[in-house]
Amino acid sequence: MHSLDSIIVVPPHCPGPGHQLRLRPGEKLAFGRAVEGLAIDHEGVSRHAGEIAAQGAFWILSNLSRTQTYVVENPEGAGEHIKVGPGRLDAPVPFEFARVVLPAAGELLSFEVWAPRHDHLPRHSDALDGTETLPAFSLDPAKRYFAVLAALCEPRLRGAPHAPVPTVEQVVERLAPGWPAASRATVQWNIDYLAVKLRLKPPAEQAGPGPRLNGKKEALASLALRFDLVREDDLAVLPCAVRQEAGVRQEAGR
């Protein structure tokens, strides 16, 4: 991701990150059946169906259709959505993750738009004037990715600084009580998204001697711990206390 890109568009049936489209602030992307940009190959979609434009850290949607209403859903928002009526131009979308749903001859087609640069008030600071030294990262503790990051950091935050980072399966198991849909795929999706959001640099091929973190999970956990993106009190976002610990406490109480 180029450092000035702020919006990522994921086409329908996107085979991989290489096919995602990236926008810088001010850049526009047209979508429709006959456009240069995001081509949506379906008879029920207008030739020029609409336009997405990156605006700083968020994006705006123009509905160029004369008849159809588009719906923009927040996949993590428990049904939260906005409607953008026919002919509406430059409607701002407030979601970090969005699914744009287009009705097409009785079918519903969709593609995703991510806004990983959303700003959040830094914790323990109400600085908004631009003169405060602030962390380079902005995370939303209410999002699933934050729970995934917390789960990755949990063993080290609970006092085992050299503990291995949990496997994807362990993260699924850890988060399942509060997130029934958690699966290998959804957890891995959040890990990949975190790498984009935290602008994780892929390790250089000819890095110097010494131990190197080889996995994304390890790199994410060490970055998060180094800059205190997740702290001990953040572990409250995880479903419940670690069972082992609870067991120890019970025994001690007897």
Place this chain on the structure above:
Amino acid sequence: MTAQPYAVTVPRGYRVGSWEVREPLASGSFGSVYGARRTGDGAPRRAALKFLPTGTHTPRQLNHLRELAEREVELLSRLRAPRLIRMYEALTVDDPEHPELDGATVLVLEEARTSLDALLDSGVPAQAPELLAEVCEGLAQLHDAGWVHGDLKPANVLVMADGSVRLGDFSMAAELEGTHAYAPAFSTPDYTPPELVWPEVGERGRQIRASADIWAFGVLAHVVLTGSYPLPGGTAAVRRDATVRYALGEEELRLSPQLPDGWRALVRDCLAATHQERSAHQARALLGRIRRLTGAARTRRPLLPSRRKPSRRAGWAALSSAAVFAAAATVYALWPEPSVTYGYHRCPAGEVCFFSDVNGNGEMCHWAGDDDDWLRGRTRCAWSGDRPVKSVFNNNQERTKEISVAYWRGPGFVPTGVEPERDSERAGCTSVNQQGNLKGDYKLRSHSWIPRCDAEDAHPGPTVSESNL
């Protein structure tokens, strides 16, 4: 008012090492600063104590604070330069009865009067160009030594009692490894160059280059000279978007019409959109341009009367681009040509260093104590037998007494027979934290630490630093 998440509350009268805490001075991004006075003998009498909440028992177990504190201590212990705030010592609080203080890192720093940020609250300072020249000089000293500041802004520029400025707060500073350095993933939005607005972050932090400081200096100069940011917008986020649009070539840079003539081109160069364009403008060269803008005459702050006769050897440099420091007849050339390199940073802390070439280059002899004969005794300085000393750096900030160093042409602290017409018998004297070139023939054989260069000096103590004016 901003919440101060990392503020450390220290009661008045609290003792740390030989220091007694007095009044609170400021709360910065990552700690709190208190005035303090020395309880025993020695100099300096006062200092500023910066408390960083790094304790193991502090409620907030913050890893990054420890890293930031280590960075600042490392830079300040290794690097001394006249325009960088000085650290006398670094201490760790050992006080189990005050868990919120126990383990805190305390930086004992030279006491400043205020910050440039506070000074700007009362409008554009009258001496703005001179202040900027000094800020730029600090950057040049830092960059020459191979470091990047990483968080240059008015709050991190300290104004001393004599009105001169020094750079402070080095918690984001990083040592260059080749062309770039690795700095913590923190930044101040309004002073961040476009390429670091959303930086990539690797295992060692974000990569920054000296050109990031140049951008920040451009913003700072615009703010100091006009009272407004160079990029438009009512909030930091809008100004950030303007920065990005400018970097993408979608928007022109429109500097304030209040920017004085001459400064416009300089600020524009500092705010070049890409690192590549900006790296053509190094701090040392910018300093030369600022000196020409402000005029050499105005930059000489005559704190001490010159008792020195005009030197033929100093020539043009002494008249136009060099200021003259005259205490005890030692002369320093101060504004050398932009392209020079410096070797002063090689000088170990707590010692005085003499160099066989100008600007701290060439061979170096250094001592922590006195030496009555450089060619004999424990520390020998062979090259001084046939070559003169061309530059000197008194880097002895560990000392609390006898903080200046006097030197003689003969062994045993006496002049030789060919001593030229000087007010004192010694060849020269250099106060603490001063560095510079020696103009003239300084073939030396002995030196000794003394309380101060000039006993009648009206500016006592180790904070005198006229050499860098």
